[in-house]
Amino acid sequence: MADDDRGDNRRPDPDALLALAEKDRRGKLTVFLGAAPGVGKTYAMLARAGRLKAEGADIVVGLAETHGRSETAALLDGLEVLPRTRVAHRGRVLEEFDLDGALARRPRIVLVDELAHSNPEGSRHPKRHQDIEELIAAGIDVWTALNIQHLESLADLVAQITGVTVRERVPDVVLKKADEVVLVDLPPTELIERLKEGKVYLPESASRAVDRFFRLGNLTALRELALRRTADRVDDQMVDYLKQHAIEGPWATGERLLVCIGPDDLSEKVVRVAGRLASGLNAPWIVVSIERADRDMETTERLQRMEALFRLAEQLGAETRRVVGNDFVEEILKLARREHATQIVIGARRHRGWQRFVSPSLPDALSRHAAGLGVYFVTPDRKEKLPAPPRLSLPRAASLRQSALIAAAFVAVTAAVGKVVYLFAELPNISLLFLLAVLGAAVLGGYASAFIAALLSALAYNFLFIDPLHTFTITAPHEVFALIVFLSVAMIAGGFASRIKEQAEVARVRATALQSLYDFSRKLSTTAKADDAIWVAVSHLQASLKRNIVLLLPDKSDLKVAAVWPPDTELDVTDFTAARWTRDKQEQAGFGTGTLPNSRFEFRPLMGPHGLVGVCGIQQTDLRLDINAERAVSAILDQTAIALDRARLSEASVEQAARLEGERYREALLSSISHDLRTPLATIMGAVTSLRQLGDKMTPESRDDLLQSIEEEGSRMSRFVANLLDMTRIEAGTLKPKSDWVAVSDVVQSAVERTRKYFPGRLIETGIAPDLPLIEGDNVLLGQVLFNLLDNAVKYGGDEPVNVYARRDGADVLISVTDLGKGIPPAEIDRVFEKFYRRGKPDGRSPGTGLGLSIARGFVEAMGGKIHAESPAVKKKGTRIVIRFPAADKTRAEKTP
Numbered sequence: 001m002a003d004d005d006r007g008d009n010r011r012p013d014p015d016a017l018l019a020l021a022e023k024d025r026r027g028k029l030t031v032f033l034g035a036a037p038g039v040g041k042t043y044a045m046l047a048r049a050g051r052l053k054a055e056g057a058d059i060v061v062g063l064a065e066t067h068g069r070s071e072t073a074a075l076l077d078g079l080e081v082l083p084r085t086r087v088a089h090r091g092r093v094l095e096e097f098d099l100d101g102a103l104a105r106r107p108r109i110v111l112v113d114e115l116a117h118s119n120p121e122g123s124r125h126p127k128r129h130q131d132i133e134e135l136i137a138a139g140i141d142v143w144t145a146l147n148i149q150h151l152e153s154l155a156d157l158v159a160q161i162t163g164v165t166v167r168e169r170v171p172d173v174v175l176k177k178a179d180e181v182v183l184v185d186l187p188p189t190e191l192i193e194r195l196k197e198g199k200v201y202l203p204e205s206a207s208r209a210v211d212r213f214f215r216l217g218n219l220t221a222l223r224e225l226a227l228r229r230t231a232d233r234v235d236d237q238m239v240d241y242l243k244q245h246a247i248e249g250p251w252a253t254g255e256r257l258l259v260c261i262g263p264d265d266l267s268e269k270v271v272r273v274a275g276r277l278a279s280g281l282n283a284p285w286i287v288v289s290i291e292r293a294d295r296d297m298e299t300t301e302r303l304q305r306m307e308a309l310f311r312l313a314e315q316l317g318a319e320t321r322r323v324v325g326n327d328f329v330e331e332i333l334k335l336a337r338r339e340h341a342t343q344i345v346i347g348a349r350r351h352r353g354w355q356r357f358v359s360p361s362l363p364d365a366l367s368r369h370a371a372g373l374g375v376y377f378v379t380p381d382r383k384e385k386l387p388a389p390p391r392l393s394l395p396r397a398a399s400l401r402q403s404a405l406i407a408a409a410f411v412a413v414t415a416a417v418g419k420v421v422y423l424f425a426e427l428p429n430i431s432l433l434f435l436l437a438v439l440g441a442a443v444l445g446g447y448a449s450a451f452i453a454a455l456l457s458a459l460a461y462n463f464l465f466i467d468p469l470h471t472f473t474i475t476a477p478h479e480v481f482a483l484i485v486f487l488s489v490a491m492i493a494g495g496f497a498s499r500i501k502e503q504a505e506v507a508r509v510r511a512t513a514l515q516s517l518y519d520f521s522r523k524l525s526t527t528a529k530a531d532d533a534i535w536v537a538v539s540h541l542q543a544s545l546k547r548n549i550v551l552l553l554p555d556k557s558d559l560k561v562a563a564v565w566p567p568d569t570e571l572d573v574t575d576f577t578a579a580r581w582t583r584d585k586q587e588q589a590g591f592g593t594g595t596l597p598n599s600r601f602e603f604r605p606l607m608g609p610h611g612l613v614g615v616c617g618i619q620q621t622d623l624r625l626d627i628n629a630e631r632a633v634s635a636i637l638d639q640t641a642i643a644l645d646r647a648r649l650s651e652a653s654v655e656q657a658a659r660l661e662g663e664r665y666r667e668a669l670l671s672s673i674s675h676d677l678r679t680p681l682a683t684i685m686g687a688v689t690s691l692r693q694l695g696d697k698m699t700p701e702s703r704d705d706l707l708q709s710i711e712e713e714g715s716r717m718s719r720f721v722a723n724l725l726d727m728t729r730i731e732a733g734t735l736k737p738k739s740d741w742v743a744v745s746d747v748v749q750s751a752v753e754r755t756r757k758y759f760p761g762r763l764i765e766t767g768i769a770p771d772l773p774l775i776e777g778d779n780v781l782l783g784q785v786l787f788n789l790l791d792n793a794v795k796y797g798g799d800e801p802v803n804v805y806a807r808r809d810g811a812d813v814l815i816s817v818t819d820l821g822k823g824i825p826p827a828e829i830d831r832v833f834e835k836f837y838r839r840g841k842p843d844g845r846s847p848g849t850g851l852g853l854s855i856a857r858g859f860v861e862a863m864g865g866k867i868h869a870e871s872p873a874v875k876k877k878g879t880r881i882v883i884r885f886p887a888a889d890k891t892r893a894e895k896t897p
Helices: 003-009 014-025 041-054 070-076 099-105 128-137 154-160 172-176 188-196 203-212 216-244 265-280 300-314 328-338 351-360 363-369 400-425 431-446 447-465 478-524 529-545 573-583 627-676 677-696 700-732 743-757 779-796 850-863 890-895
Strands: 031-034 059-063 085-091 092-096 108-111 141-147 180-184 257-261 283-290 321-324 343-347 374-378 549-554 558-565 603-609 611-619 740-742 764-768 776-778 802-809 813-819 868-872 881-887
Touching: 003 881, 031 216, 041 059, 041 070, 041 141, 041 180, 059 099, 059 700, 085 627, 099 108, 099 128, 099 549, 108 128, 128 431, 154 216, 180 216, 180 400, 188 216, 203 400, 257 300, 265 283, 265 300, 265 343, 265 374, 283 328, 283 351, 283 743, 300 321, 300 627, 321 328, 328 813, 343 363, 343 447, 363 374, 400 431, 400 447, 400 850, 431 478, 447 478, 478 529, 478 627, 529 549, 529 558, 529 611, 529 868, 549 573, 549 627, 573 611, 603 627, 677 700, 677 740, 677 802, 743 764, 743 779, 743 802, 743 813, 776 779, 776 881, 779 813, 779 881, 850 881
Parallel strands: 031 141, 031 180, 059 108, 108 141, 257 283, 257 343, 283 321, 343 374, 764 802
Antiparallel strands: 085 092, 549 558, 549 611, 603 611, 740 776, 802 813, 813 881, 868 881
């Protein structure tokens, strides 16, 4: 460890910098935190807002609950207060915060009181803190108020202290993400006095509040909670600052614990002791386990023990980490510096004297290198026996007998080869051949084979090649020294070869598991639906484990079987009961567990970011899953849970988008109907009323004018209704155009004459090629298309003439309608054919219903043609709508009667 070199390589925490950058893009949240109602949170918030308003800040009051307090209500004078929205709820009309109004007003700062409030059913968000999150995401700063008893993590504690269950709750993460927490404090005695004076509640309510909630002991406890939580928030802000500026800890503003555990019996006590220590210090804590990169865990039981320890730590409120590394001391200290831990908690066993010199303990090594950190040792009970000294364990791949046979075979072959070589040349270094035998035995049989091969090689070399031959006697002293060196080198080389083999095997197993997970992830990434993800997971698990797999999903109040593999797999009553237990308790049940072990399946919960998304059952046998299979199953289930949660969110997003689109169309339709029906109806009603009341007194010219108005407005209403019916036919797929030979020139002339009747003062110019061929289509639909295009051109073309051209373009007949109006912006050119889309005129009004061009596209495509818009059309202005139909075959057209 080179602690002095750390200062040159310090870098800001990238996660902290990303969080800071994200905050810069969002609005800021300020929470006025109090211990109880009546301490003056709303008063302090409005007073501060008034001061900023006087300085010229753009600040508005979205919602402020004064609860009838006159001194608080007086602070609203001079502040802009947004109107509330009225919501019908259970037979009553409630006035709630208008989220859309605040987003439309978009002030720099908006005040939204009562953070823990629940919105009425049917609101966009169920909780007010979600409304505030949307405002912050839109870049608006929000000020709000909160009482400490409304925090989710304190609900049970508050109920225990006060005897009152708090219904309105706010997740702790909301307060944790606040950019500023302003503590509004008032001594309990003063608060009770204010309550008695009627400054908090009405007199009859105040007396009940004093008897139940506003007791001196309750208020004192709540005040302590508020002070502690505010101090924790300040401490979190200090840690964020340290990480953003690469200032290494520990920084003694608050305690943080790093707890080290392993798969031993003492670790459970370490976790529990650390939990009590963290609770007493009100400190965050991290539980970490370190695994060697070159070794795998020995048994599945050790892995299961680690998983149980992690679950216990998470239940006690800890954050868990898994670290891979070879130098345990360096990894622990590196994590402690990165997380700004102030204390390290670790288990320390008693060691026999000789073990201290053979293998120094991890606690001793930490205490020597943990400069500036406190190291807390957790020792076993006195009655606990000392751990047995470490013993050399045989490799799992071979028994002792197999190891001996492998070693003997390598040594025998090497001795025979050496004897043959010795017959032709008496080499002084022939002992090197036996090193090959030791290495070969180590690679094939492990360390035990290497050790046996080293001993046999020493004996064989002495018996066959050291004088006197064929005896185990050594006469020359240098031969004794050479034999000892050979034996040592052989054992060391064999140990290294065996270790390399083990590492290669671990690497192979991990690579296989990683490839399997990669294949699964790749399959999962191509699935968009929940059913596809379920079948991918079930089939992959069955192929990997060779066991029956079942996956169940929550369905209202029960579970439904979503997929099984093989298909003939069935669940009995015990299996379903175990699965329901897993769903309800979110813990393993069934075979091999303490809950319903008679089940044939082991059920595991699939936990996504938003809670339980499913239950997976794995049919077990007497042969338990090994450690690598356990890890693979855990990883597959985690990815499956995320995929299912993602699919659910995707489906909800699609449904929400469909609802929003339907709502947009509905609003556009209602807006269009309200305008395009009301206007002609008003004209008709006015004309009819005038005729009935003044008919005899009016001149014939005036009566004709009124009748003409009735006729024109009636035709206008008829066109509007016809457009709605046409759009309904198009969307329902019931539009079936005729297939006749159509003379385009006749249809164009007819449409132009019809348009001139409706717009007698507009100039419409036509240009039709003389050799225009016939097209195959529907005369009536094509005429309606051209009329809609001409109607659109007249409305948006200003006072300029409208041009209609028809000509042949290769194998197609091309018809274009051009106006010389303002034109269409490039970003909107593809939207002109959408339903209810209307362009604004130069005077700011949007005429028509927004259905004409959409109907035109539907008719044209139904007849096999194409339609598109071009803008600018002429001299950087105007719009041209172009229709293209295939020209009819001349021979067929002439033969058709």
